[in-house]
Amino acid sequence: MGLEKLFSQHNNCIEIIKTVYSMEQLQDSITAYKPDAIVLNPAHTGSSTPSFVNNIRKQNSNVSIIALLYSYLENDLLNCFDATIGLYDNTSHIFELIESLEEKTGQENSQNNSEGEELSPREIAIVALVAKGHTNKEIADMLNISVHTVTTHRKNISKKTGIKSISGLTMYAMLNKLI
Amino acid sequence: MKDREFTINMKLSDLLISNPQLILMLPRFGIGLGFGDKRVVDICKKHNVSASLFILICNIYTFDEYTPSIDQILDIDGNSLIKYLQTSHRYYLEKRLDHIGKHIERIAAQCGDSGPLLINFFSDYKNEVASHFQKEEECTFPYISALLENKKPSGYSIDDYVKEHDNIEDKLNDLINIIVKYLPEEILPDERISVWFDLVQVAADLNKHAKIENSILVPFVRIIENKIR
Numbered sequence: 320m321g322l323e324k325l326f327s328q329h330n331n332c333i334e335i336i337k338t339v340y341s342m343e344q345l346q347d348s349i350t351a352y353k354p355d356a357i358v359l360n361p362a363h364t365g366s367s368t369p370s371f372v373n374n375i376r377k378q379n380s381n382v383s384i385i386a387l388l389y390s391y392l393e394n395d396l397l398n399c400f401d402a403t404i405g406l407y408d409n410t411s412h413i414f415e416l417i418e419s420l421e422e423k424t425g426q427e428n429s430q431n432n433s434e435g436e437e438l439s440p441r442e443i444a445i446v447a448l449v450a451k452g453h454t455n456k457e458i459a460d461m462l463n464i465s466v467h468t469v470t471t472h473r474k475n476i477s478k479k480t481g482i483k484s485i486s487g488l489t490m491y492a493m494l495n496k497l498i
Numbered sequence: 499m500k501d502r503e504f505t506i507n508m509k510l511s512d513l514l515i516s517n518p519q520l521i522l523m524l525p526r527f528g529i530g531l532g533f534g535d536k537r538v539v540d541i542c543k544k545h546n547v548s549a550s551l552f553i554l555i556c557n558i559y560t561f562d563e564y565t566p567s568i569d570q571i572l573d574i575d576g577n578s579l580i581k582y583l584q585t586s587h588r589y590y591l592e593k594r595l596d597h598i599g600k601h602i603e604r605i606a607a608q609c610g611d612s613g614p615l616l617i618n619f620f621s622d623y624k625n626e627v628a629s630h631f632q633k634e635e636e637c638t639f640p641y642i643s644a645l646l647e648n649k650k651p652s653g654y655s656i657d658d659y660v661k662e663h664d665n666i667e668d669k670l671n672d673l674i675n676i677i678v679k680y681l682p683e684e685i686l687p688d689e690r691i692s693v694w695f696d697l698v699q700v701a702a703d704l705n706k707h708a709k710i711e712n713s714i715l716v717p718f719v720r721i722i723e724n725k726i727r
Contacts, residue, residue: 480675486619487672493612494680 322358322387325410326417342371349378356383356420358404361392372399383420418468436479443497445472449485450492503564504556506539506549513538517560522703526585527552548578554714555582559706571718576646579715580639586707587631594700595624601693605677608685616676623669630666634659634711642719650726656719663711670701 323338337352339345342364349357357375361368372384386392386400397403402416438446448458455473459466477483482491492498504513510533514520524531527547538556542549550573557564602620606613638659644651674697677690 481679482672482675483668484672486622487669487676490612490615490619490672490676491680493615494676494682 322404325413345375346378349375349382353379354382356385356417358385358387359400360387360389361396361400362389366396368396369399385416385420415465418465438476438479442472442476442479445469446476446488446492447497449473450489450498502561504538504553504560506542506553507537509535510538510541511535513556513560517556519699519703520556520559522589523552523555523559526582526589548575551575551578551582555710558710558714566714568717571714572721574714574718576642576718576722579718580642583707583711583715584635584639587635590700590704590707591624591628591631594696594703595627598693598696598700599624601689601696604689605681605686605693609681612681619669619676620673623666623673626669627666630664633662642715642722645719645722645726648726650723656716656723659719660712660716665708666704667701667708670697670704673697674701 337348337354339348345357345359348354359372364371375382375384383401384399386397386403388403388405402420404413404416444462445458448461453461455466455469459469462469476488480488480491482488489498504516523529527542527545529541529545529547533541536544538553539549541547542552550570554566554570554574557566599620602616606616609616637654638656641651641654641656674694677697678694681690
């Protein structure tokens with residue numbers, strides 16, 4: 320599938336957990352894998368799309384649901400999705416969209432349980448780079464993400480660790496043997 | 499709030515019972531211990547201290563929601579306020595941070611490779627605080643003293659101070675977290691608990707100090723700037 324190939328080019332950020340071909344398979348996968356996002360072609364679900372999407376949200380309220388659009392879709396149906404990807408969208412547009420959803424999920428997670436939570440592998444990688452003296456721009460280029468995403472990660476890191484200054488993060492990285 | 503506020507007719511010993519931290523204000527105003535059961539107003543008179551300023555500062559240090567009225571701000575003796583802020587600066591740098599620095603040195607000595615990093619972190623913080631105070635003492639306070647003598651120096655205003663007034667809290671909070679949460683368990687726990695109290699206390703004190711500068715000093719100076727203009 321073209322979309323799979325495209326996502327795999329952005330392998331720093333996106334992991335394709337599973338491609339499913341039926342609604343039953345999808346529901347089983349949501350329970351089993353707890354994905355961050357689902358890409359769905361509304362042509363398969365037709366007029367039952369809103370109730371279908373609502374069911375997915377009931378199963379997993381944190382999931383972002385993205386519509387893959389092959390053709391015109393009525394606003395009523397469009398509104399139940401978090402975002403859309405069109406057949407003619409270019410790669411960078413799609414990556415930006417995924418990153419903005421990633422940030423949204425990150426922010427929600429940090430609001431839910433930022434206190435006392437361990438850093439994620441992504442955040443650990445960023446702390447190590449900050450400690451080595453890299454700027455947000457350099458980190459963004461190295462990890463293939465936007466500067467905005469790096470800033471969001473940095474905010475979440477500070478919320479979790481209680482450490483804001485660069486020299487403080489350097490000490491944190493050293494004490495935790497990240498560098 | 500009004501009914502809980504301290505007034506100059508209260509006994510100083512009662513203020514200290516309400517908020518034991520206020521004992522730290524006494525040396526900054528040159529008020530000694532052994533004041534018996536005298537009222538704030540009488541003790542201040544004896545030590546040549548502005549009682550209205552003293553009580554205003556005690557209220558700020560005790561009640562988080564306390565904001566002085568315009569009349570109270572107008573009532574302030576500007577020179578006393580500057581003297582108080584300067585004495586506080588000396589207290590933070592020469593007494594508190596010096597004392598904390600000695601704890602940090604002992605802890606760092608046990609930290610192996612991270613030790614020098616901890617020492618540098620603290621000395622960077624101390625330099626940051628010193629240069630923050632220095633800016634105020636070399637630019638802001640002389641400017642205010644001139645205003646109080648009815649002169650209006652050009653090229654500086656209290657708006658510049660507001661713009662440049664950077665926060666010095668971040669590194670201190672970082673240090674509080676590092677000392678307790680991130681240094682390895684076995685390193686000098688008693689010493690770390692002790693310095694943690696010192697750090698939390700000085701952080702709270704500096705926070706109120708910033709509040710005095712932002713919500714008393716700034717509006718006070720704006721009022722005189724407008725009078726002279």
